[in-house]
């Protein structure tokens with residue numbers, strides 16, 4: 001299998017706090033990989049460092065988009081990372097609340113289009129077609145995710161589960177090859193979680209996507225993931241298949257606490 | 264209805280007001296006779312007015328709460344419903360068009376002149392709405408670009424005799440350039456910091472103009488700025504006002520057309536996304552800095568155009584026309600009218616500029632009224648007089 005994301009020795013310092021401490025992670029093409037760890041382990045920070053929202057203190061991030069050569073991501077601005085084909089969702093939902101559901105998805109298309117101010121003013125045929133295609137493409141994404149009934153609804157008026165799905169739809173609209181999901185099931189009820197499970201598998205199989213997700217719902221993680229990476233206090237403590245991780249003593253210790261300390 | 268608690272609360276508020284306004288409302292020093300006059304009846308009125316105002320305020324607040332509970336769906340403003348309705352749209356727009364066409368002929372010159380001021384504010388408001396309402400950049404120095412436009416016309420005309428019509432595009436370019444130059448360093452800041460820095464720059468431009476005698480005559484300003492030329496005809500004063508009126512109408516129409524197209528374009532959506540969530544916006548592939556700079560420069564362009572019209576209309580400008588209060592007035596137009604809502608801003612500009620002009624007694628207290636209005640709007644209708652409405656896209660449902 002070919003690696004699609006290669007992270008080496010990623011370190012992030014916040015003042016004295018080492019939120020990430022020399023993390024190495026390799027994600028392979030077509031995988032559903034999970035990043036797990038206790039609260040405050042540094043999972044979200046890991047996403048932020050890869051996507052350019054934070055600039056890592058040390059380390060290397062390399063991607064190999066399908067059919068392209070390997071390239072570094074370090075120092076790129078978030079929008080350029082997205083252009084390269086990484087898209088993400090946020091743990092604490094960050095939708096554009098004043099816009100409709102469709103417009104939220106259309107924002108995802110932004111970096112794949114190029115209409116400027118003059119295009120908007122004069123509206124030549126090329127620009128009109130681009131806009132039409134943007135609307136059609138965005139609608140198609142909504143259909144895939146199953147949100148088409150909310151098309152013209154304001155994003156803020158959506159039920160919670162639908163808002164989480166809209167985040168995925170928006171990310172998908174940027175045409176990524178790697179999708180980073182930060183706790184996509186947080187706050188969902190069992191029914192919604194089940195649907196999410198199906199959606200993620202469908203995305204991998206039909207959209208040719210590689211997926212890295214952060215999740216606290218162990219049932220979901222164990223059933224979905226091909227590979228699991230475990231971090232604790234900014235350090236990677238284990239990696240393997242769900243079975244391997246489940247029985248790893250260090251992982252159990254990280255989640256349940258050190259019994260020898262308690263005694 | 265009114266609860267005991269509310270009455271008690273209103274009583275205390277009234278008392279507080281009486282104490283607060285005591286020095287200015289009751290005591291008056293008669294400096295000629297060297298005596299103090301105690302105007303006790305005033306305080307009584309303050310108390311009574313404060314008591315009832317507080318009761319009404321409470322009542323309105325409760326009304327708002329109840330309304331919020333009863334319907335979760337937000338209601339579309341009346342004007343928008345009118346415009347969306349095929350049957351009413353044409354007559355509605357036609358009525359407005361006829362009104363504005365007849366206006367300068369039906370009313371004396373004085374009224375036309377006031378309307379021109381209001382329409383210039385519509386332009387300025389719509390321009391600032393791009394910056395504040397759509398892109399969410401709090402710009403308190405907007406008047407700086409208005410100043411740039413006005414002086415561009417005055418100076419180019421004074422030294423090179425360039426006509427109004429040629430200056431219009433030139434000033435647009437100057438405005439955009441000034442916006443870019445200023446925006447480049449300051450747009451790295453956000454929120455309050457941006458507001459403070461733009462406020463500073465707005466004042467700097469005015470102070471520079473005040474002190475740079477060689478450039479623009481300092482506080483004495485520049486006079487005898489010619490009105491726009493109408494081919495080769497000589498127009499008398501009244502005709503001139505009417506002519507400028509229609510030029511402004513045309514510019515406003517162009518602005519509305521432009522803003523309308525922008526709002527639902529790729530750039531316009533990027534602005535709104537930027538306003539709603541900067542981080543998510545970047546993560547969706549939008550270049551934050553470039554997007555902000557476009558909004559800022561475009562807003563500046565409109566201010567500059569407005570400045571040219573202003574100079575042509577008043578035929579005299581000096582730095583005193585471009586104080587911080589002007590920036591605040593334009594900002595009030597946007598916020599009270601409805602952030603991001605073009606119709607709201609137009610309504611806001613007309614109301615906020617025309618009403619104080621006609622209520623001369625109020626003109627002195629313009630800023631006070633703006634402030635009070637601002638508070639009332641923020642409490643009862645935070646989205647502004649006419650809330651913005653996003654475009655509805657229609658799709659044919661393919662039923663299986």
Ligand SMILES: Nc1ncnc2c1ncn2[C@@H]1O[C@H](COP(=O)(O)OP(=O)(O)OP(=O)(O)O)[C@@H](O)[C@H]1O
Pocket residue numbers: 014017019037038039040041042043044045046091
């Ligand atoms: N911008 C920041 N400045 C300072 N400290 C930060 C910052 N962002 C994160 N941290 C710290 O880094 C550590 C890791 O945080 P992070 O959000 O990555 O945890 P997480 O694994 O995502 O946790 P959770 O499961 O609760 O989402 C925490 O101790 C947090 O307080």
Ligand SMILES: [Mg+2]
Pocket residue numbers: 043044045091
């Ligand atoms: Mg997190």
